Amino acid sequence: MPTPDELRAQLPLSALARKTTARARRDIAQILGGEDDRLVVIAGPCSVHDPEAALDYAARLAVLAEETRDRLLMVMRVYVEKPRTRIGWKGLLSDPQLDGTHDLPGGLRLARGLMARIADSGLPVACEFLDPLVPSYLADAVSWGAIGARTVQSQVHRQLTSGLGMPIGFKNTTDGGVADAVDAIVSASGAHVFPGLDGSGRAVVTTTRGNPNGHVVLRGGGDGPNYGREPVAEALARLAEARLPQQLIVDASHGNSNKDHERQPLVITDLARRIAAGERGVAGVMIESFLAPGRQDLPLGRTDRLTYGQSVTDACVDWPTTVDMVRDLADAVTTRREDVFAAG
Template sequence: MQKNNFNNKNYLITPKELKNKLPISQKIKKQVLISRKIISNIILGKDFRILIICGPCSIHNIKEALEYGKYLKKIFSKINKNIYLIMRVYFEKPRTILGWKGLINDPYMDNTFNINEGLYLARKLLIQLVENNILLATEILDPNTSKYFDDLLSWIAIGARTVESQIHREIASLLQIPVGFKNNTDGNIFSAINAIQTSSQEHNFISLDENGKICIVKSTGNKNCHLILRGGKKPNYYKNNIIECEKFLLNVGLKSKIMIDCSHGNSNKDFKKQILVIESIISQIKEGNTSIMGIMIESYIHEGNQILNINNSKKLKYGVSITDECINLQTTQDILYKINHELDSILKLRLL
């Protein structure tokens, strides 16, 4: 008899159990629903503000994440006329080969893989942030994890490595949350456009319910999905790229609203080049572009990144990313103020 290919198994807390342990107030529920509606209006062109998803590549330290979020909140209070700012809070990381898979998978970064504790810490952090009026975004990597946090998120991304996945498209069709689909890692935008079309429709599929039971789910479709350009083998944020995307989207009957990821392929993986992407976006909007509705920025307390291994997880530098490189808070503030100032008299005209 063939043996199962695992040495041990532990039972996972269910979404319902975790939500009962860490419930949220009616105030938070209302706050999250309002934020989703605002983002939906931005995607549909009914709100002139620029949606900005800003934060670290990944969350690895709860204290740091809270500090960063509170600083971001102070910035938002001064720019909310033209910018709708959401904190990027990513708990899962897709790996090209191997590496730390994120706070949910290994919260203590020591190969103990206490996933139940990771889920608990992640939900607790999200609640603390929303209680401080900090709105949140994440990426769904494991389709099952969305059920643990779906009541706390204002926006969700489907990443470049999972954009072709049928189950991710089905999950997106089930969510009552705005979803952005990134182009493939090679720069191909058609998988993301196909995903937007697919996720807008009804689907019947196998999933898990709040009690962790396998069930047949019927989704109603998600009309609040959009494209994210993240570059590939070369950047794809230039004017000619945007015009081309607009045509492709309109040809399939989709609203031509686009978010630009300033990092990854668009910065050629040089975090300092994110400002060049920002400057191009500002110039394009000044020249009359109406399709760019959002910007994604990788930012943290201090700039750069550091290498994590099992021997140094207790000796990491404070406020420095352990995955992709990030700009620091001062640069983040300068960039956000720049966007707010330079587009101040222009954004409202996009509604006319």
């Protein structure tokens, strides 16, 4: 394995990539803090398996981001680690050749190179942090990070995110409970001391100051969706009780779509209607989206049989559907602004 310093030296971020990342971190924090009335929209494949298709998607998303930049802050999902409930392909970082060879050094290089190229295009990058060693290699290229439903209770991940420089979304647990995500935000906002590795790979004592930009991500759960007005209000009330900012992000996929990608537009339509009507508290949305709709099984070692631009993990909406969803959200922000202006 290369050390983090070695990998960053081999694949440095360009000046534009650094600027893109820093600006998006600042803007997301301002949206979450209520200082910016735009919505954060985090869109992209469930997990990246084909860098070429990911770059194709990124080029299209960059155009859409520019079209809606006055109302939305578009961030691309570049998820390279895939948490598994049992077993299966664990993501581009773990198995970049998709053949079970598990070339981790190659996966790290491929993942960092891909993130660097996307950020260099002016499009911010989002990812989920799963293995606690990975952020040392990739975090400087990431504008928004997530802690998943299976790891939101982990003290290790709460400590980790307390030292990361980007806003972090903590998902509700798989049963739909929000309390653990709120606890994680409070924990990660404080200072921690724990064992870690420095850039040279040496074991060190890590001291963090706390991350002030943690927030809840509602993704539904075992009891069903939680993107509706009442579950959102309940989550905001929990945040208020913890004296945290009353802003959250809604994941249109996973439990909120009952794992049916064709239901994601229904979630977005409902959210857009409520945002246009002036509902507050929803600072952004997540969309699982790729070039082709649905999903496909991964034939081990036979990438020639894969459909281009179609997910090999969770099913995604296709590109035309993505465009429609994003434009609906942009229109909702426009309507909300007009109503505020008319009332003011």
